[in-house]
Structure formats: structure tokens, C-alpha cells
Amino acid sequence: MTEYKHETVLLKEATAALAVKPAGTYVDATLGRGGHTRQILNQLTTGRLIAFDQDEAAIATVTADFGTLPKQLTLVHRNFRDLTDALTTLGITEVDGILYDLGVSSPQFDDSKRGFSYRFDAPLDMRMDQRQTLDAKTIVNEWPYADLVRIFSRYGEEHFSKQIARRIEQARTVQPITTTFQLVELIKAGIPAKARRTGGHPAKKVFQAIRIAVNDELSALESFQSLEDRLVKTMFKEVSSVQDVPRGLPVIPASAQPNYRLVNRKPILPSEEELAVNHRAHSAKLRVIEKIHD
Template identity: 55%
Template sequence: MEHTSVLLKESIDALAIRSNGIYVDGTLGRGGHSSEILKQLDSGHLYAFDRDEAAIKASDQRLSGISDHYTIIRSNFASLKAELAKHDVKHIDGLLLDLGVSSPQFDDASRGFSYRFDAPLDMRMDQRQSLSAYEVVNEWDYHDLVSIFFRYGEEKFAKQIARRIEQVRDQQPIRTTFELVDVIKSALPMKVLNTKGHPAKKIFQAIRIAVNDELQELHIVLHDALSMLNPQGRIAVITFQSLEDRIVKDTFKEYSSVPKIDKRIPLLPEQLETPPYRLVCRKPILPGSEELMENNRAHSAKLRVIERIR
């Protein structure tokens, strides 16, 4: 199961890696980005986070052939500050986040991430956690389902789909991905089913985000990492959907902008200073035409970068 890292060169270049720095890959996956970071480190160190045991095993083997200047931490990146504190790390020189679900996770039918394969409803990035897609689909209240379908999937037929799920599961549990796809299709008007794109895509995305608490974890890691960043340190984030991109964009804007203050109020000396962070690029970096041709999963990717300047 091959996984091609999206925006690999662009994201590594954006970090402006220093050979003696402390860097974090918050989304280790199959080690594509981590490998490139590690190649540029001399006396520095890489800390790589992932919840997926299979990904950790594969990446550990890959990284060990490059250098021993790395530590893999089996945890989600929201625990960045606490986990790094265990290694006496309080400041970092860079963080990379690739927020796409890795190809092996999608392509492994048993994981239940994809509507393309029939598998038990799962979608857990960390197999140790109890909450799975099965519990969300079969046990969550109608109103909770509507909420996540609207918020995380931006699905305009959220109410109809949630109501249909409720009707079906009252008769028998919805156990597999294909069963869920059939339920979703049965709730949608024919004109939607005939449009481009898979009718279950938004609902599967919403359930996956809810199972893994992805958006809340993104909020946490961005604020923690920004507070830990050394001067001239950078954070590079690759997003693949609008909800994540909005969080990154708004957070970076908040930290790099001068707060708006009523002109009638006298300014304090610290309020006259420029913000301690700057956007490395005003607009997101997008994949080039060559990458788009070679990797279909790059089409929705956006890279945003911020730097601490003081």
C-alpha cells in the first residue's frame, strides 16, 4: 500500500530546517516528511507523533536507515506539549502537520475509513480507543448526528440522512461501510445521486472527524506549538478540506495580526510593536501541475506556513 507524501518538497523547504534544531512531525504516517526532515539534521532531533501502530512500525524501519536522531511517540498531536515535556523539550524549531488520512489507512479495507470497500464500521486512527464509527452511527442521538453532518461534513441533507439512519438502526444495527452507504443513498434525492462525486463522501468525512476528534485536536496543537516555537521557528500545515484550512488560516491570522483597537484609546508601548509572528506566504501554497497529474489525492491540498520572528 503505497503512500505518496503531498507537497513534500514545498513543506520541507517551508520549514527552513536548521541542522541543530528540534523538529516535530505531528503526523508521521509512513514517514515521507519525517525522512526528509531527518536527512537535514546533524546534531538536531526529530520527534514524530502517530496513533497508528502499523504506521509507526513501517516508519520506524524507514527512519532507522537514515539516522538515530529521532523519537517516535505513539500519541495524537494534541498531546504535543505534555509528551515533549517527558523528553525535557519545552521549545521547538519547527512543526509539520499533514492532515490528510494516509493512503494505507484508506486502502486497508479492514479499517473502515473508505466507502470504496466493504468493512466493519471503524475509522479509528488509534485502535486502542473505544469510540468507533459503529457507536457514532448506531448509538448517537439524531440531533448529534445532524450536528456533525452539518459541521464536519457540510452536508445540506444532514437531517434527512440522520433520520434515515435512525429508522434503519431501529430495525437492526448498521454494521458495515456498504450498509451505511446504502442508507445514505436511500435518504438522498435522485438528482443528488446522479451528480459527480460519491454521495457518501461528506458523511464519511464527518463521522471520521467525530470519531477521532480531529478539529478540536487541531485547535489545541496549533496554539500549543505556537507558544513553544523558538524565534525563526516555523509551522507548516497541509490541509485537505475547508474546515481544517479555515482553522489554520484563522489561527495564523490571529497570531500574525495587530489587534484592532479603538483609535480613541491610548496605546500601550507593547501594543505599538509588530506581532511576534508573520505569515511566510499570504496565500496557501498549492501543488504544481506535475504533482496533480501524478497524485490524485493532492488536488485539494493547501500548505500554510507561519514563522515566529521574536
Template identity: 50%
Template structure:
């Protein structure tokens, strides 16, 4: 098994300001790097660790075996965490962290079909029990739906050409593997794009993965719930890896940390002025250090945003 290096590990856990008796949530357990650093600081406290991927829970439970009395593993999408936590009788949480997107072990496991680096069946499911796969998206979505997801989730300039190429190729035979899909994408792109640095299939693979796993919709729902669940002084720390995720986090955090503007001509005493219940801990996102960038390639696009609840 390849060693998995957690991105922005200390920055994220430090941002939570862990209290030894607090309740914490890791919404994206992965291989448990962030979770381990939190549970090491808990005495009476407890961590609730979520992941859609059962394999991630199995792997990280080995890593966390010294602390299993302080951890509850929950095999679910973090968009359901409010309901899941309430069912356990807990109403408020002292800190929540999420490391969004696909984990390195998921990318590096060729059989999962996430990567254009390995030839594998088109799958891309984080939750292996769900029905929808990348194969279904590529082979059953109509031309207009393909354009929509490529444009919306992949920000792909050549969405129409790629959708047309998919449609043309699958009419002859189904597109079954990652390498077959890469070939279909390459057929659609002009030479000037193919000769550029970076993989020509990157944006299409991202778009299909986001569609298969409903990642952006989960983020919108889960993040709002997460911020609402915080106790006073509690913090929410989110790591994003691309502009679509970061935009959602930035907008939701801004929405919670600002109040509606009041007409300046209305005379108000200071105590009459509404103040927000939340504050941004860092106005600008935190990026990886030079040392981390040198050690971990995946950290290059990572951004960390943190929000704190300051009043009920």
C-alpha cells in the same frame, strides 16, 4: 503494500528551512515521507515523530531505520505534543509540520473502515486502542447528534434526511458495514443528488470520521500549542485537505500574526507600536504543482500554510 506518496513533500520541508542542529516535530508521521526528508538534513538535530496510529509508527520506523538515532517515535495524538515534549525536557522547537486527515494507507487498508470504496466493518479509528468507533456513532447517537455532526463536520445539506434514514434502518437491525451505511445514505438522497458526479456518501463518511477521531478539536488545541512552542526563527507548516481544517489553520495563524488595532488618533512613536511575534510566510496557501496533481490524486485538495516566529 501500495507506495505512499507524501503530499506537498518538498514544499513543506523547504518551508521549515531545516537547521542541521535543530529540533523538529512531525505531528502526523504517517508513512514517514516528510520525516525522512527532514532527518536526512540533520547532524546534531533531532526529530520527534507523533502518530495516533501504532501501525504507522511500525511502518515508518522501517523507512527511517538509517536515522533511528535522530528520531524519537511517540504514539500519541499531536494535541498532547506540548506536554509530551516538555516531559522529555525540551522547551522550544525549530520547526513543526502536520499533514492532516487520514493517510492514504489508512484509506487503502479496507479493514480500517475509512472508505466507502471497500466493504468493511464500520471502524474509522486512527488509534486502534480507542473505544469509540464509527459503528458506535452510527448505531447509538441520537437523531439530533447525528444531524449536528453531519451538518458541522460534513457540511451535508441533507443531514436531516440521512439522520432519519440511519434511525429508521438501525431500528430494524444494526448498521454494521461501510456498504450497509452507503445504502442507508443513498435511500435518503433525491435522484438529482445521486446522479451527480462524486460519491454520495463522501460527506457523511468525513463527518463520522472527524467525530470518531476528534480531529478538529485536536487541531485547535495542538496547533495553538505548536505555534507557542516555536523558537525565534522557527516555523510551523500545516497541510489541510478540506475547508473545515483550512479555516481553523487560517484563523489561528491570523490570530498569532496580528496585533490588536490601536486607535489611529492616539499619537505613538514607531518603537511604541506593538508588532506581532509571528508572521505569515505565505499570505495565500500553497497548492500542489501540475506534476504532483498528475501523479497523486490526493494532492488536489491539499493546501499548505506556514507561520514563523519572529520575536519572543
């Protein structure tokens, strides 16, 4: 059995931003290994917390850690895209706060069998929800060249998307690409040697792109890496901005006022102390938005 060490990034900052009321109702949209969930639970008395995760391993681990789940906590084995439907089923029509911790958790990266990491040789998988059929192997071996280029460029911001996709296309006609290390070698072959010497591991961007495509992550968010943060920033700006109104109006009508308020215009970043003990915190950014009226 593999033992995982998981440090929840921006733990106190994220839960403090919720301004938890002891009797309130809250949602942890991404349970992971339960760091945020426990922090919120510690502040509840008669309140309620519903925690979602599509990863069965996350649900099982947190359940085992608790032994007996606190009465305030409900775990839901579903993607947060189903949040509204699941809450309705539970009889919940409004909540006081929602926390999203986007991206892949450390245990998913560190479990060599899951295929998320270019550091381990493993079957190409990358499914967060292992009940689904689409996996990384299917994308790499069956998706057309044009689709590979599209996801490498859009989800990974990979400058050499065409070259890498062409290498994959050529290799899979000879034999299926089934492991992470096979894919890593093809990615390296598609990137000029000079470019491989800078910017971290050459497979990082493509692995991120395939992971996002496998799990339909950005679509779920619209219902962390810089791409995810930019999407969150754009969404928050849209819903917190005044709607189009004629120029020169002395007073903006109530119908044009936004329903949300940005709590922090710039993201909250990990402290130097946190970065010193958790290197995976470097890419974390916390953005907070408050609903001010319906």
C-alpha cells in the same frame, strides 16, 4: 499482507518552508508513512526530530522501514494534542519548527479493514488510534438523531444531513448498522436522486464527518478537506493580526504586536506535475506561519 503506495503531498515545499537548520529541533506532528520525516532527517546533522502519530500501524511501519532508527529521530505513539506534554517529558522546551500534515493518509484509506473508505465493504471503525473505544459503529448506532445532524452538517457540510440522519435512525431500530456499505446505502437513500448525480460520491461528506467525530480531529487541531483548511486559515490569521488598539495611534505598541507572521497569505498548492502523478494531491494546501517573538 497488503502493500501500500503512499505519495507524500507537497513534500519538498513543506519541508523547505521549515528552513531546517542542521542542529535544530523539529516536530513532525503527523508521521504517517514517514515522507516528511525522512526529508527533514536528511537535512539534520546534530539536530533532533520528534515524530508523532496516534496510529500504531504508522509507528510500526516506519520503525520497520528504518530497521534501526537514526539517533536524531524519536517516534511518539500519541496524538499531537499531547505534543507539549510529550516534549516536556523528553526534556524539550523549545523547537525550531513544527509540521502538521492533516487528514487521513492514503494507507488508512486503502486498508479495507479500517473502515475509512466508502469504496470497500468493511466494519464501521475509522479509528486512527485503535486503542480508543469510540468508533464509527458507535456513532452511527448510538448517537442521537440531533447529534448526527450536527456532525454531518458541521464536519461534512452535507446539505441533506437531516434526511440522512433520519434514514440511519430508522434503520438502526430494525438491526444494527455494522458495515460501510450498509451506511453508504442509507446515505444514498437520504439524498435526492438529482443531487446524487453531481458532486462526487454521495457518501463522501458523511464519511468525512464521522471520521472527524471519531478521532476528535478538529479539537486536536485547536489545541484537509476545505473545512480543515478554513480552520487553519482562521487560526493563523488570529495569531498573526495586530490586537485591538485605539484608532489613530501613530505607532502600534509592542504589547499589541502579533507573535506570529504569515509566511504565505495564499496557500501553496501542488504543482501540475505532482497532480499528474498523484490524484490525491488535489485537495492539499500548504500554509506556513513563523513565530517572531514570545
